[in-house]
Amino acid sequence: MTARPVLELRDLAVGHGARALVRDVCLAVRPGQIVALVGPNGSGKTTILRTVAGQLRALGGTVELVGRPLGDVADLERARTMSVMLTGRPRTELLTCRDVVEAGRYPFTGRLGILGEADREAVRAAMEATGVEGLAERDFGHVSDGQRQRVLLARALCQEPRVLLLDEPTSYLDVRSQLDVLSLLRREARERGVAVVASLHEIELAQKAADHVICIRDGGVLFQGAPDEVFTEGRVAELYSLEPGTYDPAFGSVELPRPSGDPEVFVVAGGGTGAPCLRALARAGTPFAAGVLHEHDADGLLARRLAVRTVTERDFEPVSARALAEAREVLLGCRELVCCVDGFGTGNARNAELLECAREAGIPVRRWRDGGATDPSMSG
Known part of the structure; x- marks a missing residue:
């Protein structure tokens, strides 16, 4: 009662x-x-x-x-x-x-x-x-x-x-x-x-x-x-009276407005590893893209708030050829790639191909470490 x-x-x-x-x-x-x-x-x-x-x-x-x-x-x-x-x-x-x-x-x-x-x-x-x-x-x-x-x-x-x-x-x-x-x-x-x-x-x-x-x-x-x-x-x-997309109910947080312009940096992340990098780019006003991220991954949800372009894959599915091709196209328009993950598993294995694509195109590949992207290109 x-x-x-x-x-x-x-x-x-x-x-x-x-x-x-x-x-x-x-x-x-x-x-x-x-x-x-x-x-x-x-x-x-x-x-x-x-x-x-x-x-x-x-x-x-x-x-x-x-x-x-x-x-x-x-x-x-x-x-x-x-x-x-x-x-x-x-x-x-x-x-x-x-x-x-x-x-x-x-x-x-x-x-x-x-x-x-x-x-x-x-x-x-x-x-x-x-x-x-x-x-x-x-x-x-x-x-x-x-x-x-x-x-x-x-x-x-x-x-x-x-x-x-x-x-x-x-x-x-x-x-x-x-x-x-x-x-x-x-x-x-x-x-x-x-x-x-x-x-x-x-x-x-x-x-x-x-x-x-x-x-x-x-x-x-x-x-x-x-x-x-x-x-x-x-x-x-x-x-x-917030701008659309500023509040994220999944995190219960308010994010900075999405930077405007064409993406300059492509971020490879997943499993929450990219949040510091995504927010740092937003604070700097740097337009960026992110992918390939699963739709309801923590980084996928955040990237949809902050990134100019987010390439996603369906949850629990491995990265498909379609998603990889879309991400590669966006990446080739960026000046650098920042990788936030230490390694790739079954679900996101094909994201490793984005790093190789960047190197072949002469795009610097940097690793996100301790609050910033390292200057040297990643090895192997």
């Missing part, structure tokens, strides 16, 4: 003053679900979160928390049910990181704010989970942005909420820390049934971590659904 939504937005309109920035937001978030808000800067993601948190007045529609309109939920019950981590630095004077985290327990401590043993254990567990236990006695105002972000997340978690609202929780964090935070949120959702709503700038993180994605642009919800439904090449291009 599907759990009932713990948070519902119905035809919600949000904004500042009387001006609506985003209209007609509809969303139902169930326990254990992670929802990502994505969209261009200024599209209204933070305004939606602030309205759901009760910090801004809704300009239309309703927000329901645990089945009741948000305005009908008493402040104390709301604080015990919903935890919020929004952007901006809280003003603190002479507060340690532990003091900041302990503030998350105040809905449970009574008027005197005295922490009991259960409260201290919740604080300890949250700081350990976010990796900030070593900062406990540090002045919160004198830690790095990334450390501050983790401390604020610990404060939100030690509140032990049913709903967790996060605005850009991965900002200021390095790659390892981003993965740690997303893994932590997935664990909280799975093991404790927390409903998480987070705005994210990194669409590749939203693609990997979210159960549901809602895309905001031009005053409304452009589209929403499961990550695989939302993060298609066309929809991401529309959401962020």
Whole structure:
């Protein structure tokens, strides 16, 4: 049986003053679900979160928390049910990181704010989970942005909420820390049934971590659904006004625009060996061709984004005479060949003939090594 939504937005309109920035937001978030808000800067993601948190007045529609309109939920019950981590630095004077985290327990401590043993254990567990236990006695105002972000997340978690609202929780964090935070949120959702709503700038993180994605642009919800439904090449291009082919859903990454002009370099690659070379040529603005690559090989997928011309073969088939002839024709118009593979197997054996073709035509053959193509021609 599907759990009932713990948070519902119905035809919600949000904004500042009387001006609506985003209209007609509809969303139902169930326990254990992670929802990502994505969209261009200024599209209204933070305004939606602030309205759901009760910090801004809704300009239309309703927000329901645990089945009741948000305005009908008493402040104390709301604080015990919903935890919020929004952007901006809280003003603190002479507060340690532990003091900041302990503030998350105040809905449970009574008027005197005295922490009991259960409260201290919740604080300890949250700081350990976010990796900030070593900062406990540090002045919160004198830690790095990334450390501050983790401390604020610990404060939100030690509140032990049913709903967790996060605005850009991965900002200021390095790659390892981003993965740690997303893994932590997935664990909280799975093991404790927390409903998480987070705005994210990194669409590749939203693609990997979210159960549901809602895309905001031009005053409304452009589209929403499961990550695989939302993060298609066309929809991401529309959401962020990207050039066609810039976003690759297979990798969840955005690539530089394809260089223009006739191909100058022919790249022989396969099995992911060519990615550094392909991206280096794109960065340099050098138009290039690649082949013969299998259609869904990692290099084949990337080359179709970056190469001026890509010669492909059907998956699991050996390179055919047709594909080889096409590649040879393209190669003879290039000034050099760069080979990224160390050897050839059954499937791509005929690509070795491209190297011989280049040598016979006087085209330099270079090997890609350690971030660049070597100057000497390859031997044998």
